[in-house]
Amino acid sequence: MFDALAERLEDAWKKLRGQNKISQSNIQDALQEVRRALLEADVNLQVVKTFVAEVEQKALGAEVISGVNPGQQFIKIVYDELVKVMGESNVPLAQADKPPTVILMAGLQGTGKTTATAKLALYLRKQNQTCLMVATDVYRPAAIDQLITLGQQIDVPVFEMGSDADPVEIARAGVEKAKEMGVDTVLIDTAGRLQIDRDMMAELARIKATVNPHDTLLVVDAMTGQEAANLTRTFQEQIGITGAILTKLDGDTRGGAALSVRQVSGQPIKFVGVGEKVEALQPFYPDRMASRILN
Ligand code: GDP
Numbered sequence: 423m424f425d426a427l428a429e430r431l432e433d434a435w436k437k438l439r440g441q442n443k444i445s446q447s448n449i450q451d452a453l454q455e456v457r458r459a460l461l462e463a464d465v466n467l468q469v470v471k472t473f474v475a476e477v478e479q480k481a482l483g484a485e486v487i488s489g490v491n492p493g494q495q496f497i498k499i500v501y502d503e504l505v506k507v508m509g510e511s512n513v514p515l516a517q518a519d520k521p522p523t524v525i526l527m528a529g530l531q532g533t534g535k536t537t538a539t540a541k542l543a544l545y546l547r548k549q550n551q552t553c554l555m556v557a558t559d560v561y562r563p564a565a566i567d568q569l570i571t572l573g574q575q576i577d578v579p580v581f582e583m584g585s586d587a588d589p590v591e592i593a594r595a596g597v598e599k600a601k602e603m604g605v606d607t608v609l610i611d612t613a614g615r616l617q618i619d620r621d622m623m624a625e626l627a628r629i630k631a632t633v634n635p636h637d638t639l640l641v642v643d644a645m646t647g648q649e650a651a652n653l654t655r656t657f658q659e660q661i662g663i664t665g666a667i668l669t670k671l672d673g674d675t676r677g678g679a680a681l682s683v684r685q686v687s688g689q690p691i692k693f694v695g696v697g698e699k700v701e702a703l704q705p706f707y708p709d710r711m712a713s714r715i716l717n
Pocket of ligand 1: 532533534537538614669694696
């Protein structure tokens, strides 16, 4: 496992050979390689710094276990720390004591938010839950149609009020409708912009205050790499998120955004998107992601 990292750490290990403790002086090259590997995996620079400092703390003074290759031992420290930072285990969706559970979807345009809304609805439907999706993106009329089409595809109803209504009002009425229908979960798709935009954030904050979601999920495109950290910070500060969905992991990214999102927000990544199809959603597993980032 982690052949690529092991290979690049080979030179660094030479310094450890014949030593029985990992020390500040013999570990610097190895830490440097970890730093490089994480940056190549698109982890945000600031997040890398914090993470590497943590690994250094953990590794320092560790006894080199006889019979164990110190390289493997060090990689295990890095791997364990990665898993720990990303949350150890999968965190499921929030569930309301009294249905419907309200899930608010947030994120920039093009990240896969509307697709993720339908993916989640299908995921829940397969678990015998009933859902309603709510279309509040009145700025891109195509977004409402997109959600309606997806709803037909997965057999989940969509609540919409056209593109002239106020998004906050649509969200409120959508939750009311979900109560009336007696569904288990209502998923609210919201408008995104290409970049963080003050009006968008203000509207999202108003929707959140109105519907009081049990889960506020930030949809993050894994391909955005470094930027994922800044995006997450802004949404966490201005809206407050309770989790994230990392999309487009079927691309060639190593998935470093996962570490950034988790470390910056302190909130779990709950699902990953692995394709354009509505079925292409998987629960997030920190150990699998750690392997992907390090490989
Ligand atoms: P929104 O603007 O955030 O609502 O984004 P959309 O849901 O419309 O998705 C934008 C584009 O990304 C569409 O072409 C989707 O098919 C695509 N997309 C969404 N999720 C994924 C994913 O996990 N993998 C891939 N490859 N494409 C995705």
